[in-house]
Amino acid sequence: MTTFLALETSCDETAAAVFTDDLTVLSSVVASQTDLHARFGGVVPEIASRAHLRNLLPVVDEALGRANVPLRDIGCVAVHNTPGLVGALLVGVSAAKALALGLGVPLVAVNHVASHIFACRLAAGRDIFPCVGLVVSGGHTALFRCDTALSLELLGGTRDDAAGEAFDKVAAILGLGFPGGPAVEREAAGGNPKAHAFPRTFIDDGRLEFSFSGLKTAVLYACHGQDVKRATPPPPGPRRADLAASFQAAVVDVLTMKCKQALRKTGLTRLAVGGGVSANKPLRAALQAMCVKEGAELLIPPLALCTDNAAMAALAVEKWKRSEFAPPDLDAEPN
Structure with missing residues (x-):
């Protein structure tokens, strides 16, 4: 050995x-x-x-x-x-x-x-390929067709910010600290995810691409209006929680929809998700619900293997x- x-x-x-x-x-x-x-x-x-x-x-x-x-x-x-x-x-x-x-x-x-993506293989303790792979982190948001552990075909990625980067930037806008993912998730737990109709870029587009820059900007203007240069983060309270919850819901919706589209386009029935953002509980729940409806198996490693x-x-x-x-x-x- x-x-x-x-x-x-x-x-x-x-x-x-x-x-x-x-x-x-x-x-x-x-x-x-x-x-x-x-x-x-x-x-x-x-x-x-x-x-x-x-x-x-x-x-x-x-x-x-x-x-x-x-x-x-x-x-x-x-x-x-x-x-x-x-x-x-x-x-x-x-x-x-x-x-x-x-x-x-x-x-x-x-x-x-x-x-x-291989972290999902480690956690499963068995072969998981072929599958659709989603890597969603501070530096990457991309979908892959994974025929084997070493054969990955890029299906689509982000045109600008990665999802994790958007979490960090929105956390800074809201004054929630770094790293942004856990901070936004904690704040969002007390908010209304439908309080703000933030954009879900490309959600109805058949292309397997992502864009979170516009969403980040929408949060900025919803938070501060037009005078963003002299703006200060909102104080703790329902308004800040609603902004965090509405932002998080938009990210989760886009990631979930694109994964569903990738499963349907490839005809594969396994979805392997890795990267720091995959630790987000609402995202995990949404992906699980989607996979159940699509008849697909969801593979996400434990938190220690996500980051x-x-x-x-x-x-x-x-x-x-x-x-x-x-x-x-x-x-x-x-x-």
């Missing part, structure tokens, strides 16, 4: 995991940078990169310790090298290359977005089985 060490530094989470070639996850450690970025209302790339430099080796050491696996017993090193913030990715890629070279073991490069982590890089096992190893000059690919 081969034991893998995987690294994740694509954005603002420093993560390492240890797993085996039968997809048994022995440990998964994540060091969050939320407090570092909160004052800016979003991830600052330079700050993220420096934090990865500080955190990565302690995180790797902790992952090995929790797994009770000495570094010398690692038989393969995996790393997310694309997509992401280039400086952040470089930290993980450089460390992974050094570890693989020092240990004399193969290096496997893994796509971060594909790993989010960025290194365990989902167990996708590397599929490439390792095919001897698809990365070259010594592997580079970070931000796009």
Whole structure:
């Protein structure tokens, strides 16, 4: 049996995991940078990169310790090298290359977005392909036809903001703090999702595309009117809760409809959803209800596998089985 060490530094989470070639996850450690970025209302790339430099080796050491696996017993090193913030990715890629070279073991490069869908495979404990895959996070909102774990065809993505980015920006407009997803969800729980008729862009369009920029702007003007430059966030109360609930409902409606359209267009009967926004409870409930009506199976991993982590890089096992190893000059690919 081969034991893998995987690294994740694509954005603002420093993560390492240890797993085996039968997809048994022995440990998964994540060091969050939320407090570092909160004052800016979003991830600052330079700050993220420096934090990865500080955190990565302690995180790797902790992952090995929790797994009770000495570094010398690692038989393969995996790393997310694309997509992401280039400086952040470089930290993980450089460390992974050094570890693989020092240990004399193969290096496997893994796509971060594909790993989010593979997290559903990990959680299910069985083969889930073929399926429609939705990756919905702070940096990505995209639908895929996934014939295998490594064969993903892009069906459509966002033209502007990702859904998670829209959550962060609306949270800033409403003065709810960072990260925006959990903050908006908490505020929305006390609001009326029908209080504001916010736009649901492309919802009746057959194209599998997304756009959340207009929705974000609609919230801005509903909150502040035309004088947005001198506006301050609304105080706590029913009005703020209604704005949050109405925004969240619009995002959930669009994501759910597009997933339904993708299932019908492909004829597939499984929907695998990954990424940080998939932790949103109203979204999970809406997708479940839609899949029941469509006769489809919904696969969403537990919360620990929704946000960025290194365990989902167990996708590397599929490439390792095919001897698809990365070259010594592997580079970070931000796009």
